[in-house]
Amino acid sequence: MTKPRIAVIGAGLMGHGIAQVFALGGYDVAVYDSVAASLKTVRDRIAANLRDLDEDVTAYERVRPVGDLAEAVREADYVVEAAPEDLALKQRLFAEIEGYVRTDTILASNTSVIPITQIMGGLKHRERALGTHWWNPPYLVPLVEVIGTEWTSQAAIDTTMALHAAVGKTPAHVKKDVPGFIGNRLQHALWREAVSLVERGICDAETVDTVIKAAFGRRLAVLGPLENADMVGTDLTLAIHRTVLPDIESRPGPSPYLEKLVADGKLGFKSGEGFRKWTPEQQQALRAKVAKHLKAALAAEK
Numbered sequence: 001m002t003k004p005r006i007a008v009i010g011a012g013l014m015g016h017g018i019a020q021v022f023a024l025g026g027y028d029v030a031v032y033d034s035v036a037a038s039l040k041t042v043r044d045r046i047a048a049n050l051r052d053l054d055e056d057v058t059a060y061e062r063v064r065p066v067g068d069l070a071e072a073v074r075e076a077d078y079v080v081e082a083a084p085e086d087l088a089l090k091q092r093l094f095a096e097i098e099g100y101v102r103t104d105t106i107l108a109s110n111t112s113v114i115p116i117t118q119i120m121g122g123l124k125h126r127e128r129a130l131g132t133h134w135w136n137p138p139y140l141v142p143l144v145e146v147i148g149t150e151w152t153s154q155a156a157i158d159t160t161m162a163l164h165a166a167v168g169k170t171p172a173h174v175k176k177d178v179p180g181f182i183g184n185r186l187q188h189a190l191w192r193e194a195v196s197l198v199e200r201g202i203c204d205a206e207t208v209d210t211v212i213k214a215a216f217g218r219r220l221a222v223l224g225p226l227e228n229a230d231m232v233g234t235d236l237t238l239a240i241h242r243t244v245l246p247d248i249e250s251r252p253g254p255s256p257y258l259e260k261l262v263a264d265g266k267l268g269f270k271s272g273e274g275f276r277k278w279t280p281e282q283q284q285a286l287r288a289k290v291a292k293h294l295k296a297a298l299a300a301e302k
């Protein structure tokens with residue numbers, strides 16, 4: 001059987017990384033971007049990543065930059081969109097793409113948080129439309145959440161799960177199209193409490209991060225919370241929840257503390273201060289530390 005032909009829409013941070021994963025997996029990948037400069041550099045960016053990762057650099061040759069959307073998707077069996085996080089833009093793109101592809105070509109959006117139902121609701125063949133939520137950088141973080149809507153066929157889900165497993169990713173099926181899917185719901189439940197601890201003066205921002213990194217963060221990569229609950233006992237977990245949950249942050253909107261940071265222009269790395277102050281050197285060091293950690297984790301799995 002011939003390998004499915006892939007088309008990636010948007011060659012930015014996520015799109016070039018997604019194209020790289022499929023190309024390294026041996027798939028032919030057409031890449032479209034509306035910005036010529038992004039398209040012009042996409043193969044070089046992929047080659048540089050592959051060199052850095054000590055992977056087969058020639059894989060970039062399977063990536064074909066295409067400046068015309070119709071040409072990029074016409075032959076594709078699978079199209080994944082990684083254009084900016086803008087609902088109207090994504091709706092327009094998929095409406096146009098649907099006019100160029102076969103009725104059974106799978107259409108996937110890599111949106112971070114926009115419900116797939118809203119992006120794909122206007123399509124004629126909604127049974128082949130779904131979400132695939134990759135994590136940054138796509139070639140270092142294994143997970144891809146595969147999100148079905150009420151219209152998505154089981155065949156489209158199965159094909160997408162198998163496709164991502166075949167290129168070494170860890171696909172996770174999200175059965176209901178809820179905001180934040182699975183990963184970002186869990187992540188931001190933790191972040192809400194993290195902000196609240198600082199807001200209530202229980203500790204400062206650095207201490208929140210230290211507590212996570214030096215304690216359960218160490219275990220999280222190999223021990224999920226529900227495995228952990230079973231390990232310590234569901235009865236103990238219930239007792240802990242009875243005591244702790246009534247005091248844990250449960251407000252339904254963003255924290256006023258976070259809103260004030262943004263209003264004061266404390267935007268994090270981009271302004272030099274957010275929850276904490278960051279020099280350019282500290283920013284670079286933290287980014288390098290994360291990349292080193294993710295590379296080591298991936299290498300350890302091989």
Ligand SMILES: NC(=O)c1ccc[n+]([C@@H]2O[C@H](COP(=O)([O-])OP(=O)(O)OC[C@H]3O[C@@H](n4cnc5c(N)ncnc54)[C@H](O)[C@@H]3O)[C@@H](O)[C@H]2O)c1
Binds near residue numbers: 034112
């Ligand atoms: N950055 C992350 O950590 C992350 C993680 C998961 C999902 N996402 C999601 O992935 C998508 C892409 O994010 P990104 O970080 O790669 O953004 P990005 O800005 O780096 O890349 C977007 C690319 O789309 C191109 N583009 C703009 N308009 C277009 C159009 N009409 N047609 C085709 N291409 C167009 C831009 O030129 C750019 O190259 C977003 O929906 C984002 O929310 C991002």
